[in-house]
Amino acid sequence: MIDNATIARIWRGRTRRDLADAYEPYLRREGIPPLQEKALGVQLFREDREEETEFVTISFWPDVEAMASFTGGDPHKIHHLPRDEEFLVELPKRVTVMRILVNQLPRE
Numbered sequence: 001m002i003d004n005a006t007i008a009r010i011w012r013g014r015t016r017r018d019l020a021d022a023y024e025p026y027l028r029r030e031g032i033p034p035l036q037e038k039a040l041g042v043q044l045f046r047e048d049r050e051e052e053t054e055f056v057t058i059s060f061w062p063d064v065e066a067m068a069s070f071t072g073g074d075p076h077k078i079h080h081l082p083r084d085e086e087f088l089v090e091l092p093k094r095v096t097v098m099r100i101l102v103n104q105l106p107r108e
Contacts, residue, residue: 002041005060005103009039009067010096011078013055014089020053027055027063030081035059038070041077052089064097 024046035042039059047081061067064075071077076091076094084091 002060002103004062005040006100007061007064007067008098008100009059009061010098011057011092013084013087013089013092014052015055016055016089017048017051018083019087020048023053023055026081026083026087027057030083031057034070034079035099039067060100067097 013027028044032042032044035057039061041060043058045056045058047056059067061070068075071079075097078092078095080091
């Protein structure tokens with residue numbers, strides 16, 4: 001559970017399957033650290049398919065205003081990494097911004 005999170009910002013990007021193993025460390029090195037510095041939390045997911053691999057990044061924010069300050073005003077704005085055009089099948093045009101309605105994980 002990520003305390004105080006009311007907003008999830010979801011980015012999706014697809015690579016060719018043969019580029020996925022090179023893109024993952026690049027994304028971890030270049031894309032995740034800025035989120036770790038500003039967001040309440042971040043998760044990175046990977047799904048390998050037959051010909052493509054999809055990466056999904058979910059960052060958690062206290063409110064839209066905090067997220068908008070990270071993106072420069074527009075909460076749906078995408079900050080493309082310098083090599084995204086080289087790796088991604090297509091450049092995403094926007095991120096999905098969703099209100100968190102339930103924020104609970106099982107207790108240990």
